[in-house]
Amino acid sequence: MAAGITEPADGPGNRPAAPDGDASGRDEAGRDEAGLRRQRHGWYFYDFACSVYSTSVITVFLGPYLTEVAKAAADDEGYVHPLGIPLRAGSVYAYSVSASLVLAVVLMPLAGAWADRTGRKKPLLAVSAYTGAGATAAMFLLDGDRYLLGAFLLIAANASLAVSMVLYNAYLPEIAGPAERDAVSSRGWAFGYTSGALVLVLNLILYGGHERFGLSESEAVRICLASAGLWWGAFTLIPLRRLRDRRIPASERPAALSGPRQLLAVLKDMRRHPLTLSFLLAYLVYNDGIQTVISQASVYGKEELGLGQTTLIVAVLLVQVLAVAGALGMGRLARTYGARRTVLASLAVWTLILAAGYLLPARAPVWFFALAAAIGLVLGGSQALSRSLFSHLVPRGKEAEYFAAYELSDRGLSWLGPLVFGLAFQITGSYRDAILSLVVFFALGFVLLARVPMARAVAAAGNPVPDRI
Template identity: 75%
Template sequence: MGIDTMPSVADDSAAERRREQRGWYFYDWACAVYSTSVLTVFLGPYLTAVAKSAADAHGYVHPLGIPVRAGSFFAYCVSASVILAIVLMPLVGAAADRGGRKKGLLALCAYVGAAATAGMFFLDGNRYLLGGLLLIVANAAMAVSMVVYNSYLPQIALPEERDAVSSRGWAFGYGAGSMMLIADLILYTQHGSFGLSEATAVRICLAAAGVWWGAFTVIPLRRLRDRRTAHTATGPAVHGWRQLVATFRDMRGTPLTLSFLAAYLIYNDGIQTVISQASVYGSDELGLSQSTLIVAVLLVQVLAVGGALGMGRLARRYGAKRTILGSLVAWTATLGAGYFLPAGAPVWFFVLAACIGMVLGGSQALSRSLFSHLVPAGKEAEYFSAYELSDRGMSWLGPLLFGLAYQLTGSYRDSIISLVVFFAIGFVLLARVPVRQAVLDAGNPLPERI
């Protein structure tokens, strides 16, 4: 299909919008299993175990000759993947806006990430360096693909539809994550019945997420349309950091958009760190089994579906900003409680997981839809590259701090409580953003509730 010439979402019929929206939801469905099965559940404890098997007598591995405590290797790899994504995201965002052909870029990023994830099947023995490399590639590809994916939202949904559409996308993702985790739980707990070792079952679960990611990406690629906008250009894209600097300079014309990004950068760093490090905290600090962690994350996924949809309804009544602020209060209280969780007590870990599930999907979905109102028309991918930089690209500080705390103290408990500061500062910064004025400054129609 060719590129449509400067169509507006208001020009599309309701049926056309619904068709694209349903296709759009399926990329959340496709890639969410990576976040749940790989990043949140299996890879952290498994890669840590592989690194420990390769460690010296003092518990250190030496990638590139650098002494790294084996228990910190996973967190450092997450940070490295984010740094790689920082380099790539501005380039991809600019290319998507300039060329008007987003689907090809979405496909490239998705299938690179899916292939790296499927390759984790070969992570065995003491191949911690292979695991770290695959993690860095997959995590960076995931982040970059989300730049393109999120930039479709203003083009497929009217302003008053975006909270609901974004929330449904997150709900689709958590639904897919739940289904995959159920299959993972069966395979992992019954691995002996299938004639598999525990490690082989984990490697199959990791690879299956990559296969799922690649297979379901076909649906959004078939349903989403490429669009040429008034800002589409034919010249070469500015590369890397130069493009990012140019984007933020452009944002000086909409300083309130920049203020929202600053707030989101802070509180989302805390969210992303919880997602990536929770399983390590549960297994190494609390002494919980892998099956307990799978059940806990499954509980998060199931409740996050209802949480995302429920917070979407709250946003229609109270506005997205107030609802997000309420979720940040809940995050702060939940992590504070997490510090005091007793070791070897799965029931309390399940309670904590339930609290996280109720706010996780909604806080992410509403942040995405709120930002979509603050983007000038025709600059969606460019601005969403900056958003994704805040979403995943700048989420290196939390994991790095988490890893450093363990490196220095040998305990994850102090690390978890340090994340509270991200939510507290993010709350203060977001509360100070006048979002209604920010929407008007971006030249967009003002929804009834924001």
């Protein structure tokens, strides 16, 4: 679906700034308009490559499967003992995800700083992508009681994905001019949701009919996990062939710092751009709400609404399919109304979605599918336009470092929403009250984003201000 979309005409106002300062818009990253289009198409395909990991591995298969593997290794009281530390088998997956985020927090600023210092994002993109793809493909080996192997592979894959997304996002200002960034970012998300839906359909055919294929349930899950890694690795070849790097002279490279010091240096530099920080704070708040809705929707559907696993998986697939249309549709709305207004409207829709979720009747799959459809229509666009808005607020030459902070707020700091959700459930004993408690993230995010003067923020970052933002 997304692959058939034509590129907009690249007029003078749409050309990305030349890294070497050439006002013609031609640079070492793209000598002509055809070269830029080629790079954009390559860029889209990294989302196409890696999104299957988030959909099939993280959202659907790995959590329940790794938990079962850990239970197989547990003692009579349900504990496993990695390094002699007693852990409940059911917590291995959650702890592994947390450990991967801690590792990502250290690696992302380092990767961003190295990329900006050298101008060579592509080698790091290759290393992080193939580390993640290799770890995911190796999940085929997770049989029996190999929970430690599963935890290690999950940590490696999750952290690698986070690092690769820093580098991937940092290409956006180089391959798209200010006036077309919303559309380009939206197409990237659409490509990702398209591949996620396609591979998930194939996985569900294999998983649902594993007996007809002569496979056990465990073998079917392991093939689904490994296939995501193979897909990720295969389609990463396209961006690696098409994207171009810009070299930074050694005399202009800043000194290298350790991971934590590098992160502090980026945050300190951001203090010189308070409007950029204001946008990042708004994004952190409402994106935390979005991520919590995504991560807790299946728990809500199963525990509060009494829905079966098949219903929940079909709902995930519906979200993936409609997120393609949502990302592209909101990208078009942004051309007319501006990206910030479109995102603000999406936050209002998210609030209505939570209210509808609170009122959903139990054991009514049709209404749950309707809610999933609404989520899909705003999910891709909210994320795509947020990324393009932030790209306007990044000082030139610091794209990877700033996108490391952006990715950190997306992946490394999305813990407050689940905490609020859990506390609301603990206090009230109701998942309905817990889901309604998330309204505060969208309401506060709306207010914070509405207060950011985007045109002034873009100018303060030293970038050209689009006609409509």
